[in-house]
Amino acid sequence: MEDNEFEETLKMLSYKVDQFNSSNKVKNKNKSNSVKSLLPNIFVKSSYIYFGIIPLIIGLILFFWKPNFVMKEKVAEEEISAKKKLSFNKLIVTTAIFTTVFIFSIYIYIYISNKSKA
Numbered sequence: 001m002e003d004n005e006f007e008e009t010l011k012m013l014s015y016k017v018d019q020f021n022s023s024n025k026v027k028n029k030n031k032s033n034s035v036k037s038l039l040p041n042i043f044v045k046s047s048y049i050y051f052g053i054i055p056l057i058i059g060l061i062l063f064f065w066k067p068n069f070v071m072k073e074k075v076a077e078e079e080i081s082a083k084k085k086l087s088f089n090k091l092i093v094t095t096a097i098f099t100t101v102f103i104f105s106i107y108i109y110i111y112i113s114n115k116s117k118a
Contacts, residue, residue, distance in 0.1 A: 051103065054102060055096070055099040058095050069090065070086060070087060071086060071087060072084070072086070072090065
């Protein structure tokens with residue numbers, strides 16, 4: 001008699017667990033159209049963190065790469081040649097422009113892919 005009660009209790013509990021698990025499933029089957037799917041799912045559920053990571057990555061790439069358009073020529077009076085120095089103002093403006101273009105292109109891509117599927 002105890003085995004029968006145990007089996008019934010086990011079935012009831014497994015049914016309750018299945019109900020809990022099925023209600024928490026993500027219903028978005030098309031995950032490839034979201035910004036979160038483009039970047040790895042770390043530990044943050046907020047999408048605002050991705051809009052902070054993108055300019056940080058672009059700024060770090062420009063900082064270490066040091067292209068000519070973020071450099072400023074510093075001319076010393078006693079020297080004939082000019083030295084190039086990183087301009088932080090140009091770096092910030094360039095990072096903002098590249099970030100805007102990058103995020104805007106992601107939105108355009110998502111919009112076009114959603115429009116073509118509809």
